Amino acid sequence: MLLYILKRLGIGIFTIWFIATATFTVMHLVPGDPLANDKAVNPTIRANLERQYGLDRPVFEQYVLYMGNMLKGDFGISFTEENRAVNDIIREHFPVSASLGVLSLFFATIGGVLWGALAALYRNRWPDAAIMLVVILGISVPSFVFAAFSQLGILTLNQWTGRSILPVAGWDSFSSALVPALVLGMSTMAYMTRLMRSSMLEVANTDYIRTARAKGLSALRIFFRHQLRNAILPVITVLGPAIAIITTGGFVVESVFAIPGLGRYFVQAVAQLDYTVIMGTTVFFGAFLVLMVIAVDILYGFIDPRIRLGAL
Amino acid sequence: MMTHDYALQVDNLAVEFDTYGGVVQAVRDVSFKLRKGKTLAIVGESGCGKSVTVQSLMGLIPMPPGRITRGSARLGNDELIGIAPAALNAIRGKRIGMIFQDPMSALNPTMTIGRQIAETLVVHRGLSASAARAEVIELLRLTQISQPEKRLDQYPFEFSGGMLQRAMIALSIACKPEVLIADEPTTALDVTIQAQILLLLQELQSSHGLSIILITHDLGVVARMAHDVAVMYAGQVVESGLVDDIFYRSAHPYTLGLRAAMPSNDPRKRQLQIIPGSPPDLFAPPPGCGFADRCAQAMRVCRDTPPPAYGHTHQARCWLQDPLAPASPVTSLMVNNKAD
Numbered sequence: 337m338l339l340y341i342l343k344r345l346g347i348g349i350f351t352i353w354f355i356a357t358a359t360f361t362v363m364h365l366v367p368g369d370p371l372a373n374d375k376a377v378n379p380t381i382r383a384n385l386e387r388q389y390g391l392d393r394p395v396f397e398q399y400v401l402y403m404g405n406m407l408k409g410d411f412g413i414s415f416t417e418e419n420r421a422v423n424d425i426i427r428e429h430f431p432v433s434a435s436l437g438v439l440s441l442f443f444a445t446i447g448g449v450l451w452g453a454l455a456a457l458y459r460n461r462w463p464d465a466a467i468m469l470v471v472i473l474g475i476s477v478p479s480f481v482f483a484a485f486s487q488l489g490i491l492t493l494n495q496w497t498g499r500s501i502l503p504v505a506g507w508d509s510f511s512s513a514l515v516p517a518l519v520l521g522m523s524t525m526a527y528m529t530r531l532m533r534s535s536m537l538e539v540a541n542t543d544y545i546r547t548a549r550a551k552g553l554s555a556l557r558i559f560f561r562h563q564l565r566n567a568i569l570p571v572i573t574v575l576g577p578a579i580a581i582i583t584t585g586g587f588v589v590e591s592v593f594a595i596p597g598l599g600r601y602f603v604q605a606v607a608q609l610d611y612t613v614i615m616g617t618t619v620f621f622g623a624f625l626v627l628m629v630i631a632v633d634i635l636y637g638f639i640d641p642r643i644r645l646g647a648l
Numbered sequence: 649m650m651t652h653d654y655a656l657q658v659d660n661l662a663v664e665f666d667t668y669g670g671v672v673q674a675v676r677d678v679s680f681k682l683r684k685g686k687t688l689a690i691v692g693e694s695g696c697g698k699s700v701t702v703q704s705l706m707g708l709i710p711m712p713p714g715r716i717t718r719g720s721a722r723l724g725n726d727e728l729i730g731i732a733p734a735a736l737n738a739i740r741g742k743r744i745g746m747i748f749q750d751p752m753s754a755l756n757p758t759m760t761i762g763r764q765i766a767e768t769l770v771v772h773r774g775l776s777a778s779a780a781r782a783e784v785i786e787l788l789r790l791t792q793i794s795q796p797e798k799r800l801d802q803y804p805f806e807f808s809g810g811m812l813q814r815a816m817i818a819l820s821i822a823c824k825p826e827v828l829i830a831d832e833p834t835t836a837l838d839v840t841i842q843a844q845i846l847l848l849l850q851e852l853q854s855s856h857g858l859s860i861i862l863i864t865h866d867l868g869v870v871a872r873m874a875h876d877v878a879v880m881y882a883g884q885v886v887e888s889g890l891v892d893d894i895f896y897r898s899a900h901p902y903t904l905g906l907r908a909a910m911p912s913n914d915p916r917k918r919q920l921q922i923i924p925g926s927p928p929d930l931f932a933p934p935p936g937c938g939f940a941d942r943c944a945q946a947m948r949v950c951r952d953t954p955p956p957a958y959g960h961t962h963q964a965r966c967w968l969q970d971p972l973a974p975a976s977p978v979t980s981l982m983v984n985n986k987a988d
Contacts, residue, residue: 543753546708550748551768551819552741555733561767565758640758641803 344633348626355622356615360402363614364395402615411616416608422616425601430620432507433590433597437582439513440521444578447525449571452532453564459537467529474526479585482519483592490515505594516593520585524578528571535567542566565639572636576629583621655827655859656682656705661719661729663697663704666712670931674700676883678719682827682876687853687860689874689891691867691906695927697883698863702829705729706746707736723827742772745820749832751812755804761788762800765819772823787818791848810841814848821852828852829861834869846873867910871895879903882927882938889962897979899964901943904977937967945976 386392393401405412411422455467490502503512539545540563548558587599598617605613637643663675675697682688690698703709705721705728721728723743728736740746748754755764765787766780775783781800788796791814804812813833820828830849834842846869852858862873870877870891878888879902887900898904905923925942928934934941940950949967958969959981968976 543748543750544756547746547748547754547816547819548756549708550706550740550746551771552737552739553767553771554737557771562756562759566756642757642805 341630341634344630348623348630351626352619352623356403356406356619357399359615359618360399363609363611364398366609406615406619411619412612414605414613415610416605416613422612425613426598426616426620429596429598429601432595433583433586433599436513436517436520436590436595436597437579437586440517440519440582441524441575441579442521443518444521444524444528444582445571445575447521448528449532449564449568451525451529452571453536453559453567455529455533456536456540456567457559464533468533471526471529474522475530477522479519479522480588480592482522483516483589486515486519487592505592507593507595512593516589516595520582520589523585524581528574528578531574532567532571535570536563539563539567569636569640572632572639575635576625576632579628579632580625583625653684654681655684656721656723656861658701658705658721659719661701661704661721662717663700663709663714664717665709665714672930673933674714674883674930675704676933678880678883678885680878680885680888682859682861684826684859685853685857686875687862687873688876688878689862689864689870690878690880691864691870692880693865693927696880698880699831701880702746702831702861702863706740706744706829707733708746738772741768741820741825742823743825744827744829745823745825746829746831747813747816747820747833750836751809751816752804752836754816755812757804760801760803761807761815765800765815765822768819768822783822784818787822788815790821790852791815791818793818809837810844813837813841813845817845817848817852821856821858824856826859827861828858829863831863832865833862835864835866842869849873867906879906882933883930884938884965885963886939886966887962887964889959893962897962899959899962899969899979899981900939900966901945901968901976901978902939903964905942937965945978947973 391398402412409423411426414420414422414425451467451471455464458464487504490504493502494500494504502515503509506512545558545562548562553561583599586597587603589595590597590599591603598620601613602617602621604610605617658681659679661675661678662673665672665674678697678701680688680690690701692698700709700714704714704716707728716729719729723739726739728739755761762781762784765784766775766777769775769780769783770777784800785796788799793799793811793814799807799811804815807815817833828849833849834845837845849860849862850873853860860873862869864870874891876889877891877894878885879894879900880886881902887894887898887903889897889899893899894903895907898907902923905921908921909923911920923942928938928941934951936949936951936953937943937946937955940946943950945968947967953967955965955967955969957963957965962981964978964981966978967973968978969981
């Protein structure tokens with residue numbers, strides 16, 4: 337198990353290096369540079385930056401320099417925001433994105449497992465049909481459409497009751513995170529519902545569920561003790577990619593709901609070709625995702641003893 | 649014999665399945681009696697309805713598409729067919745234990761062996777976790793699993809097939825059931841393990857007074873284990889009786905065919921005897937005897953009218969048993985009955 341984790345970490349580091357290099361290359365292939373922006377950059381900053389990052393030097397030298405700084409944990413200073421270190425931007429805004437992401441992942445997983453199990457339980461009857469209809473909507477409708485409709489919904493609700501029950505946008509209380517998290521997790525939840533449903537149906541036909549029934553266990557006990565844990569395994573597998581979908585999808589939802597998350601900075605930085613912020617946020621997100629996927633692999637081992645004890 | 653001499657009595661059971669191709673009549677009017685403390689073997693080829701018969705008694709066939717259209721099954725004095733799920737759950741695992749063909753897949757892969765066995769004790773006998781654990785160790789010892797204290801915390805994938813079947817037996821007898829149903833318990837195991845498992849079942853039968861229904865297609869297993877035998881063909885019991893009746897006084901051509909198909913050590917019989925043809929389509933069972941098309945002795949009546957069951961303790965559903973039938977290779981039950 338330890339060897340397995342070490343191997344995964346090694347591959348993860350290689351992946352992060354690859355992400356950094358690819359981003360660096362693509363970024364420099366885009367015409368223009370961050371200092372040729374309409375946002376006025378005064379000559380002192382320009383001189384400072386050019387000296388520190390060697391924008392006048394050949395690209396390969398810049399690459400080596402950048403990688404060296406990154407290894408030391410220094411992502412540099414933003415080109416467009418005066419004297420603001422990328423590290424500070426990440427430190428300040430990532431927690432916002434992370435809490436939104438965690439909340440929406442929580443919604444997606446709990447919702448997916450619950451709805452999927454329910455649909456399987458009522459297979460081919462109306463609750464199953466209703467859930468699967470919503471699932472198809474959830475998968476096919478993009479998150480910005482959900483975001484707009486949910487804002488409209490909140491607005492109508494607030495007007496109808498005459499009070500501010502939920503905030504339409506912004507980031508100041510826990511309640512302002514609820515709807516964005518739900519919108520953000522929608523497609524993942526829909527996908528997990530489908531997966532959970534088919535997985536539950538598969539498990540329901542296994543020999544060991546027949547054994548559990550032959551033991552005289554109640555349907556409820558079979559469901560919780562035997563079916564759920566085995567059916568959840570394939571759902572756990574998609575948690576890694578689900579985290580990727582949720583963090584990347586976060587950019588859109590963050591801008592619709594005016595949430596000061598890291599995603600917004602990322603989008604801004606790309607528009608303004610802010611080299612250091614693009615690199616910093618991309619590498620950071622990349623590293624985060626790689627770590628999450630490894631964490632999911634380890635979690636998988638805890639749920640399935642065959643993996644933990646090295647049988648597979 | 650009086651009713652209370654039987655652990656389980658099944659009468660006129662019929663089971664159907666709805667499929668896309670139509671309704672399959674998997675079990676057609678099956679009756680048998682299981683004597684207390686004895687082993688009844690239900691024998692027949694694949695698809696003859698032997699597994700469906702016992703699974704329908706246990707409420708284990710999926711409904712829908714399956715349904716029990718007729719019949720009754722009494723465990724002691726209690727009816728099993730058509731009772732409420734809670735009542736059935738109080739019987740399953742407690743008064744009837746069951747073991748299955750493939751031990752590798754019959755246990756939950758994400759739960760330790762010990763907890764799976766303890767679960768029945770907790771549910772049916774209300775034992776505490778620690779009391780159940782102590783009892784599980786005893787059960788594993790009883791089924792001859794070495795180092796039970798260590799083994800009970802292991803998962804099914806850490807057991808061999810034979811060990812898993814022992815654990816399965818421990819699970820099924822945990823609540824000291826009256827009846828044990830063994831659905832092809834040794835088919836998935838190799839021959840030496842098979843012999844050990846059969847021996848274990850025999851030992852448990854004598855120590856616990858178990859009544860066993862043994863489902864198999866292996867006549868060697870029948871000869872070794874059974875007191876009574878029911879031969880099934882195309883969803884019906886075609887012949888039933890004491891094990892010696894079935895082997896030495898076969899009263900149905902199908903039983904004779906099965907016996908001839910057994911491999912032997914005789915060097916003169918180089919090739920296995922087979923029964924020509926295949927079982928009838930159970931979507932539309934033939935009007936007469938289901939075996940008529942494969943039977944060398946078939947008469948005109950066999951194809952038109954289903955044969956009644958002839959005989960008493962040794963029964964056969966075959967027109968050859970009729971007083972008007974010509975002489976044939978099957979043992980005549982009329983002669984036997986006179987001798988009774």
